[in-house]
Amino acid sequence: MADVAGRIGLEVPEDLRRHKGWLGHVAEWVLGADAGSKPAPDFEGIGVELKTVPIDAAGKPLESTYVCLATSTNLHDRTWETSLVRKKLAHVMWLPVVAQPGIPLAERRFARALIAELDPADEAILQSDWAEIVELIKLGMVEAITGSTGELLQLRPKAASGRVRVDGIGEDGFAVPTRPRAFYLRTHYTRQLFARHFALPSR
Amino acid sequence: MTRVAVLPDALANQIAAGEVVERPASVVKELVENAIDAEASRVVIAIEEGGRKLIRVVDDGHGMGPDDARLAVLRHATSKIRSTDDLNAIGTLGFRGEALPSIGSVSRFTLVSRRTDDQDASEIVIEGGASTGLSVVGAPVGTRVEVRDLFFNVPARLKFLKRRSTEVSHIKGFVNDIALAYPTLHIKLTSDGRTLCDYPSAKRLDQRILQVLGKATARRMYRVSVEGEVAVHGYISEPGFARTNQQGIHTFVNGRRVRDRTVTHAIVSSYVEHLTRGQFPLAVIYVHVPPDSVDVNVHPAKAEVRFVRPGDVHDTIVRACRLTLAEAPWAGLPGLGRPAPGPPPRPPSREGHRPTGSWAPRPPRNGPSAWSTRYRPDGTRQPQPVPVRRQELVFQTTEQVAVAAASRPNRWLGQAHERYWIVEQPGVVWLLDKTRVALELAAEALRQTPVAASPLLIPAVVEVGADASATLKDWRTPLTALGLEFEAFGHRTWQVLAVPAVLSGAPPQALLLTCARELAGTAPPLADDSGTTTLPAALMGRLASHAPAPPRTDAQRMVDAVIALRGERGLDGLGTCVTVAP
Numbered sequence: 001m002a003d004v005a006g007r008i009g010l011e012v013p014e015d016l017r018r019h020k021g022w023l024g025h026v027a028e029w030v031l032g033a034d035a036g037s038k039p040a041p042d043f044e045g046i047g048v049e050l051k052t053v054p055i056d057a058a059g060k061p062l063e064s065t066y067v068c069l070a071t072s073t074n075l076h077d078r079t080w081e082t083s084l085v086r087k088k089l090a091h092v093m094w095l096p097v098v099a100q101p102g103i104p105l106a107e108r109r110f111a112r113a114l115i116a117e118l119d120p121a122d123e124a125i126l127q128s129d130w131a132e133i134v135e136l137i138k139l140g141m142v143e144a145i146t147g148s149t150g151e152l153l154q155l156r157p158k159a160a161s162g163r164v165r166v167d168g169i170g171e172d173g174f175a176v177p178t179r180p181r182a183f184y185l186r187t188h189y190t191r192q193l194f195a196r197h198f199a200l201p202s203r
Numbered sequence: 204m205t206r207v208a209v210l211p212d213a214l215a216n217q218i219a220a221g222e223v224v225e226r227p228a229s230v231v232k233e234l235v236e237n238a239i240d241a242e243a244s245r246v247v248i249a250i251e252e253g254g255r256k257l258i259r260v261v262d263d264g265h266g267m268g269p270d271d272a273r274l275a276v277l278r279h280a281t282s283k284i285r286s287t288d289d290l291n292a293i294g295t296l297g298f299r300g301e302a303l304p305s306i307g308s309v310s311r312f313t314l315v316s317r318r319t320d321d322q323d324a325s326e327i328v329i330e331g332g333a334s335t336g337l338s339v340v341g342a343p344v345g346t347r348v349e350v351r352d353l354f355f356n357v358p359a360r361l362k363f364l365k366r367r368s369t370e371v372s373h374i375k376g377f378v379n380d381i382a383l384a385y386p387t388l389h390i391k392l393t394s395d396g397r398t399l400c401d402y403p404s405a406k407r408l409d410q411r412i413l414q415v416l417g418k419a420t421a422r423r424m425y426r427v428s429v430e431g432e433v434a435v436h437g438y439i440s441e442p443g444f445a446r447t448n449q450q451g452i453h454t455f456v457n458g459r460r461v462r463d464r465t466v467t468h469a470i471v472s473s474y475v476e477h478l479t480r481g482q483f484p485l486a487v488i489y490v491h492v493p494p495d496s497v498d499v500n501v502h503p504a505k506a507e508v509r510f511v512r513p514g515d516v517h518d519t520i521v522r523a524c525r526l527t528l529a530e531a532p533w534a535g536l537p538g539l540g541r542p543a544p545g546p547p548p549r550p551p552s553r554e555g556h557r558p559t560g561s562w563a564p565r566p567p568r569n570g571p572s573a574w575s576t577r578y579r580p581d582g583t584r585q586p587q588p589v590p591v592r593r594q595e596l597v598f599q600t601t602e603q604v605a606v607a608a609a610s611r612p613n614r615w616l617g618q619a620h621e622r623y624w625i626v627e628q629p630g631v632v633w634l635l636d637k638t639r640v641a642l643e644l645a646a647e648a649l650r651q652t653p654v655a656a657s658p659l660l661i662p663a664v665v666e667v668g669a670d671a672s673a674t675l676k677d678w679r680t681p682l683t684a685l686g687l688e689f690e691a692f693g694h695r696t697w698q699v700l701a702v703p704a705v706l707s708g709a710p711p712q713a714l715l716l717t718c719a720r721e722l723a724g725t726a727p728p729l730a731d732d733s734g735t736t737t738l739p740a741a742l743m744g745r746l747a748s749h750a751p752a753p754p755r756t757d758a759q760r761m762v763d764a765v766i767a768l769r770g771e772r773g774l775d776g777l778g779t780c781v782t783v784a785p
Contacts, residue, residue, distance in 0.1 A: 076521035135514035173471025198660035
């Protein structure tokens with residue numbers, strides 16, 4: 001990581017506690033991702049999303065993968081086909097980073113990248129998860145969505161602090177302040193994906 | 204211990220009445236819905252003392268003959284459904300066959316009914332659940348039901364009734380709702396001789412809204428309409444015209460007045476940018492869904508429904524309301540109370556409880572239906588798929604599998620001590636060393652070049668001596684054909700990128716070092732005509748020794764494969780054989 005950061009003149013932070021997303025930013029910068037914060041795939045021209053995934057030495061993903069923020073309002077005309085989740089996941093460049101605890105940030109390494117199209121069987125499950133989650137949001141039951149909702153896709157709060165609030169739809173149909181939430185891919189999705197395409201390190 | 208006993212009918216009816224007959228308005232609801240199901244065009248309701256002393260409902264529907272009248276007051280007797288199939292696509296307001304016996308069990312009940320072709324009417328009197336039998340009387344065509352002294356025999360329920368004015372208000376609220384649901388129905392309500400509402404048959408829905416909600420409200424209501432499998436029609440108020448409660452929201456699903464959370468939530472959330480919390484719009488919304496995509500059999504009072512796809516219903520309502528809200532017709536365009544540019548929608552038709560006219564026409568309830576796949580145009584039912592007897596199927600399949608497995612000549616029976624496979628052959632049982640099986644298969648796979656490579660998720664970095672590094676450099680191309688891909692990664696350091704797929708899971712460092720060791724001091728021979736360089740046979744065996752221990756799930760496949768590979772040698776040398784006495 002020190003090599004890569006050095007090439008683009010970036011200093012490697014001590015750790016990621018105050019620099020969440022730093023790995024992803026480095027990868028985007030080096031590889032020339034151009035979408036920035038737009039609601040579009042990172043490599044907008046070729047429609048490929050970049051996802052860095054921290055993994056341990058055995059190739060096991062260490063955390064769920066952020067997909068995109070979930071809209072709390074105006075969902076009535078949204079379909080899976082037009083959803084940002086599908087747009088983001090249709091073609092993904094997966095970039096695993098060996099990042100198990102104990103390895104200093106500067107010494108972490110990129111593992112083998114994979115550019116993969118959404119597998120039809122996975123897509124069917126993701127679509128079903130998305131529909132279930134979005135329906136609960138639409139019906140004002142966002143607070144009933146837990147970490148166990150969704151088989152491959154889940155919805156979790158995402159904000160710099162627990163005090164941040166955005167407009168959502170409440171149980172009675174009125175706008176209510178709610179925590180911003182985002183879609184995440186569960187670790188077993190990425191684990192299966194890597195196992196499907198790579199030889200994983202022996203334990 | 205108290206013995207189990209079947210409850211007498213009268214007591215069962217009283218228990219059912221606890222759910223069906225909550226208050227006088229519940230009685231009015233059940234009787235008016237029966238009148239509508241009897242295709243009445245006029246319903247007159249008279250109540251006294253808020254319905255406690257008297258509820259009388261008179262309709263001009265098709266009435267009942269003596270046999271039907273007798274059955275109608277028995278529990279679970281109904282003309283509205285016949286089979287479970289009917290329950291899945293209910294087209295009438297009632298269907299449970301509970302209302303009349305329940306009401307009769309907690310009141311002094313009189314039913315008089317006459318069909319068009321009958322000379323006389325039939326009268327049935329029930330008092331506290333006890334029927335005095337049927338008598339012949341004179342009466343006009345239709346049905347008249349009188350319910351006197353409600354809850355006279357259940358004083359506990361009387362205590363729960365509110366003031367007279369409150370009960371009257373509940374009844375009037377229901378009458379208003381049913382009037383909105385059936386605009387062509389002439390409905391009249393009197394209380395203690397005073398007319399509370401009298402809504403003559405309306406030709407159009409907007410006329411009925413004017414009758415029920417009044418001109419001041421109606422002129423601030425605007426039309427919504429979306430067609431589709433889920434169709435939504437009706438009127439909603441402009442954002443500046445709101446209430447502090449939900450009582451101005453009237454919702455109907457397939458002609459049924461409902462208080463459904465999904466429907467109300469969709470209406471309110473459509474206004475999310477227009478109304479502040481605590482302000483509710485006014486709305487008269489009709490939702491039409493295929494009968495088999497909504498379950499009305501959720502609650503005895505049928506005020507709740509359950510949609511198969513609530514998200515679709517929610518989406519359509521929000522879309523319909525937002526289309527109107529986005530157009531902001533109140534900003535200059537006429538509302539419902541003023542002349543509209545186009546013809547206003549006609550009221551929902553009685554047939555199938557659907558609007559007609561400018562609203563999309565729908566097929567009649569019992570005719571060929573675009574919603575239902577169960578009916579054919581000629582009215583005959585489509586052949587239903589032959590039900591699969593799952594239990595039998597499972598047994599049969601399991602049995603077949605068992606027979607097939609038992610007849611297998613080399614049958615894997617299990618694993619012992621993580622290392623051995625127990626394999627049965629005719630007359631013998633083998634204790635096989637599974638790592639040797641894996642090694643032999645891997646070695647054979649490595650001889651079939653080019654070998655499929657399995658890329659490593661985490662490329663392995665290996666530092667070697669100078670000689671080994673030179674050897675690897677020389678042999679890199681033929682080793683790549685073997686599926687072992689590696690590249691220089693600094694001084695005397697190599698990075699392994701892929702391993703032979705058959706050795707996936709083996710430590711890549713060990714594979715590379717094995718190659719360096721086995722090939723040390725040799726130079727690759729010239730490639731043959733096909734451009735292939737032959738690797739030493741011994742190397743395959745050495746590399747194959749790194750094959751990971753196979754899982755149980757691969758056992759039978761690998762046993763079959765190794766026997767096929769070895770031919771006449773069978774399993775000799777791979778383990779210990781025990782002869783089994785016949």
